[in-house]
Amino acid sequence: MTDASGAANALEAVTATGTGDAAPTPPAIEIRVVDDRAYVYDAQACVYLRSQHRLVGVMVGSLPGYRSQDVARGLPLELSPEEATLCIERGWATMAFERDCETDAFRAYRADVTANAVPSTSEMVKVGQKRPAAKLDSRGWGGGGGGGKKTKPKENLHGWQKIVGSSFVNIPLANATDGDGKGAWSFPSNMKERERYAVFKDLHDRQYSLTSGAKFGSDYLVYPGDPILYHAHYTVRIVSWEATLHPLVIAATTRMAHAARKNFVIAAVREVKDDNAKDDASVTCEVRYFTMEADVDLSSNRGF
Structure with a gap:
């Protein structure tokens, strides 16, 4: 993925060619297909497709520097099925298909995560059962606040509050296997x-x-x-x-x-x-x- 400076440099390079210079060298354009939708993640490739082949597409990504995300959008560029098909037919780009999420590997990983999460769930249930008893002991016999042993602050915590600091979820933005899925463009x-x-x-x-x-x-x-x-x-x-x-x-x-x-x-x-x-x-x-x-x-x- 190219950052904003890369997009600016690519735009300047393409704009300079409009003054009579030779056409720019076409970049290696890769179209990633996710759920039958075609995306282009490289800024230079997006500028090249628009300036040289009149393929506009739609920007669907968010820009961190903008508060109103519905006013301006950034990478990736989503191509319509017609635009993506024309790119492949004319040889302007290649397609890489993402792996299907509903695969056996994903199901095995989901089963493993669920199995590891069972002890944590049972522990939360036990903590929830102890809370009413601890609350009665803290009240005492007179209905006031004294008379019984004081409970520790950790015993009054909810189950989700106890595991917030100890839970960690790793969501990678890119993997080495991205784009090696098998598929066929049907449009x-x-x-x-x-x-x-x-x-x-x-x-x-x-x-x-x-x-x-x-x-x-x-x-x-x-x-x-x-x-x-x-x-x-x-x-x-x-x-x-x-x-x-x-x-x-x-x-x-x-x-x-x-x-x-x-x-x-x-x-x-x-x-x-x-x-x-x-x-x-x-x-x-x-x-x-x-x-x-x-x-x-x-x-x-x-x-x-």
């Missing part, structure tokens, strides 16, 4: 995912930058350049070639995009298969785009 695995990847790949090949368009009721936001420097020009919604769209859905989505100063685009996808081929590997997706424009003047004049 895209169905028709819907193939349609999404086909649209993403086609728009990326047209030199656009893409981010999630969930907040505008679409699948993607399309930028002519880096999202920091440019405003999104299009909101793209993916539909199957045979799908039926209700006019109210089209009108609502089109007006929403118009209110945000964007153009609403419908990406219609259909699979094209070679008749001479016998396997599914030859199936390709054809994408066609339709731009919808809100007739605001007409709707305003009619009062709806």
